[in-house]
Amino acid sequence: MKKPHHAKEILDAFERHWGNECRPSPELKHEDPLDGLMLTLLSQNTNDKNRDKAFEKLKIEYPRWDLVAEAPLEKVIDLIRVAGLGETKATRMKQILVVLKEKFGNYSINDLQNWKAVEARDFLVSLPGVGVKTAACVLVFDLDMPAFPVDTHVARISRRLGWVPEKMAPDKIQEYLESTLPPKRFRGAHLNIIEHGRGVCSARKPDCKNCYAEKWCEFSKSLDG
Numbered sequence: 001m002k003k004p005h006h007a008k009e010i011l012d013a014f015e016r017h018w019g020n021e022c023r024p025s026p027e028l029k030h031e032d033p034l035d036g037l038m039l040t041l042l043s044q045n046t047n048d049k050n051r052d053k054a055f056e057k058l059k060i061e062y063p064r065w066d067l068v069a070e071a072p073l074e075k076v077i078d079l080i081r082v083a084g085l086g087e088t089k090a091t092r093m094k095q096i097l098v099v100l101k102e103k104f105g106n107y108s109i110n111d112l113q114n115w116k117a118v119e120a121r122d123f124l125v126s127l128p129g130v131g132v133k134t135a136a137c138v139l140v141f142d143l144d145m146p147a148f149p150v151d152t153h154v155a156r157i158s159r160r161l162g163w164v165p166e167k168m169a170p171d172k173i174q175e176y177l178e179s180t181l182p183p184k185r186f187r188g189a190h191l192n193i194i195e196h197g198r199g200v201c202s203a204r205k206p207d208c209k210n211c212y213a214e215k216w217c218e219f220s221k222s223l224d225g
C-alpha cells in the first residue's frame, strides 16, 4: 500500500510542535480498561461534561461492574440519563457485561492485552454499540496496543494533507493510517494531529500561513493556485 506522502516529515513537524509522542498521557488511561470502554460508550452523542457526570453518578451508586450487571436496567438508565440516549446506552452496557462474563468469566477486558491487536479490535467491535473509533481509543489508551483512532480532526487533516481522498470515510482512513504509519507513533501522532486540528487547522479557518506542515499540504497548494 502506498504510504501517505511525506508522512515522516509531517509527523516529525507535528511532534516538534506538540510533542505528544515523547510525552506519556496517563490522564487518558483508566485504571480499569473497562471504565475506558464504558466511558467512550457514554460519550456518544453528548459532550464530555455530561458523559463524566453520568459516569460519576453510575460509579457512586455501583462502584464495580458486577454491581452494574446485577442492577435493574431502569436504575442504570436513570443514573446515566444526563448523557442522553439513556435506555440505549444502559442496555448496551448490560449486554456488554453479559458477553464479558461469558467470554472471560469476569467483568473485565484486561485479557485482551494478551491478544493480537487485530483480534482484540475485532472482539471490541463485535460488542454492542462499539464502533471502530471507540475500539481504537480503548486499544491505544487503555490497553497500550497499537491503534490510530480517527476523529473529526484526524479525518479532516488527513484529507487536507492529501493523504486520503476527500470522500474517504473515517473507518477507512483509520485502516489506511494503521497499515502505513509506524505503530509506535500511533498514540502520539494521533494526539498531535488533534491538537493541530484544534489550534491551527480548524474546520472553518485553517491558519495555513503559520502551519509547519504547509509546504507538504495539498490543501495549502490549492490555495496558492
Ligand code: SF4
Binding pocket: 157, 160, 161, 200, 201, 202, 206, 207, 208, 209, 211, 212, 213, 214, 215, 217, 218, 219, 220
Ligand atoms: S497547511 Fe493549512 S490545511 Fe494544511 S495542515 Fe496546515 S493548516 Fe491545515
